Amino acid sequence: MNLLRVSAMIQRHLYLYQRSVPRLMEIFFWPLMDILVWGFITIYLQQSDQTLPRFVTFFLGALLLWDLFYRAQQGISVSFLEEIWSKNLLNIFVSPVRPSEFLTALMAIGLAKMIIAGIASALMAWLLYDFNLFVIGISLLPFALNLLVMGWTIGIISTSAILRYGQEAEVLAWGLGFLIQPVSAVFYPVSVLPSFIQPVALALPVAHIFEGMRTVLETGAVPYDSLIAATVLNGVYLTVSIFLFHWVLRVVRDKGLLIHRGTE
């Protein structure tokens, strides 16, 4: 692993973000909109039914953390799309950059986006609704890290699909995360899902993460069974996604598609 080459890839995106208002908006604007809309909804529900006192905590907490996952995923898939949009992909693939270095840089960008968006969102929730995520921050940290890894995995899978199928698969950069949201137990427990869907949910790390985080938010204690399940599943899925990326790269090289991705 050549860290100079990894830092070059990261620097390329830092240059991009430092002067692109729309790209900065993407990090801050949508989390703010989500927090405003869902925050007011939960306050309304709380006011209309006094038996739902934890709504604000659960909904805002889930929302903040789902957004962390989404930013981590987009850090990879949208950064990859930037290379396609700017017709720069071939310049990278004819340089000595290894695929692993390319992925490492994208993952670092995902981490940076997640940290920036997470801090900004948490501050907004604290200012607007007096919801302080940092009070329970240490217990949530291992789950947040698992969300990062899950975001990386989905980002690598959507990137692999874009590499293989081109711009027609671009929509996955924004949509793949939401495709699994209904079975991710973000806003409700797995037990709410129909029994035949529950095994699907439990096969995803993200469901264990949100189940675990609800326990943290409710009790303050870390549910180690959820944490271990999420970590093990994440390890498996991340490994599979990295293999998938390398395999897809071999396929597009064999089919001569890399040239199309670099110039389409």
Add this chain to the structure above:
Amino acid sequence: MAPPVLEVDHLTKSFDGVTAINDISFSVDQGEIIGFFGPNGAGKTTLIQLLLGLITATSGTIRILGMNLEKDREKILSQVNFSSTYVSMPTSLTLLENMKVFAKLYGIRQPAARIEFLFKLFEIDRLKGTLTRHLSSGQLTRLSLAKALLNSPKILFLDEPTASLDPDIADKTRTILKSIRDENAMTVLYTSHNMKEMQEISDRIILLNGGKIIVSGHPSDILQHYEESNLEALFLRVARGDTR
């Protein structure tokens, strides 16, 4: 005698049963300027992509600088470079930022001096703080060529390098490439539809058609062989199916 810097041995590439490159073999010596020449679909761009490892071969081997492209890809790619009219660079970065990024990717020591030198060489030094999206196509081509020379490549691959340049800048670019070749013994492999250019700067041209090498040699020798006065006339013959 120095070994060839590039050796292609029985190279074949098929896409879903269609043979784009059909069992071709050739070698290139250090410091040669080789022009790939042929009608659309002849296999020129596919061949360049194969030599850069962007496409994997169906069969055959490619050895560059004495190394196998499949096994020593990273070592080879750090010593070669590429520029194409059809490839751009991040448009939201300035010229200087783009060059700094690629200098790091290629591990260039003292990148500032090298970048400054190349900017002056291609007459784009006054644009270094300009966003790449504001460049004309000719300026973008010059930036791409400057990028391609950042790592002082031993072999330079060019896909239609002067296609979007005006005659003055195209002429200057050819002069630059020849002078770098003369000073550093850099090998250049390129494709072009500019027959005059190919005749002027190539030490050897390789005429491709249907994925096969029809003929290879110095432009004047080839013209003599085919009893043609210029490459354009030969091109028209080949494009219309007459390769006798």
